[in-house]
Amino acid sequence: MEQSSCDHGIVLEFKEDTAITEMMRLRVSSLKKSGQKRQDGERLLLPHEAVYRLDFPSQDQELAFSRWHFTLAGHGRVTVTGICQHWTPDLTHLMSRQLLEPIGTFWRNGGDPEDSQLKWLEADMQEFGERIAQLAGVRKVMYFLLAFKEQAEAANLHCSIHFTAGP
Structure with missing residues (x-):
């Protein structure tokens, strides 16, 4: 998990949790x-789909959502679904009731130039950021399901969330 501080607050990057993703794939296979x-x-x-995570630096500091930052090379659609429970995939199965609403969705349509801005539903992404x-x-860590659709690939994605830090 990478975290950086900038003049405007804290930036946390979504990182794939390959061990949990593989464990969940083994469950399906089994x-x-x-x-x-x-x-x-x-x-x-x-x-x-793959499991991603955010690791929060401290629970002593109040964070306020500032903005999302996405880059996606090429075209496609990515949905981000938060998991609201302290989910331990090695001990319990992921249940549908543990998934947060709204989900975050961002995309670039097939006919759009590859250097065009990504699109997203602003109100949903604002609410989702505030819930996080x-x-x-x-939380020390929060998990997310990222779904890659319409030619989007994990290797072409960078996603981070920016917060301002309170007292």
């Missing part, structure tokens, strides 16, 4: 091999 079904309400990882800032006060 269910398929054994012919079992998922638990009622369980949320299985889809092939185009609230949870930062009680």
Whole structure:
């Protein structure tokens, strides 16, 4: 997890948690091999999804959401879904009720020039950022499901969130 401080506050980068992503993929594979079904309400990882995380530097400092920063090479759509519970994938399965609303979505359409600005639903992204800032006060880490659609790829993504720090 990379964190940097800038004149305007704190910047936290979303980093893929490859161990948890792999563990969730193994769960799907295990269910398929054994012919079992998922638990009622369980949320299985889809092939185009990965688990990312934000590590918060301190719970002593109040953070206020400032802005998102996304870069996506090429075209496609990325959705970011927060997980609201202290989820421990090694001990419990991810349940659908643990997913935060709203989700964040940003994209660049296929016909758009590759250097064009990414699009997003501003009100949803503002609310989502504010929810993350609230949870930062009680969490050391927060997990997210990122879904890559319409030719978007994890290797072409950089996503960070900017906060201003309070007392």
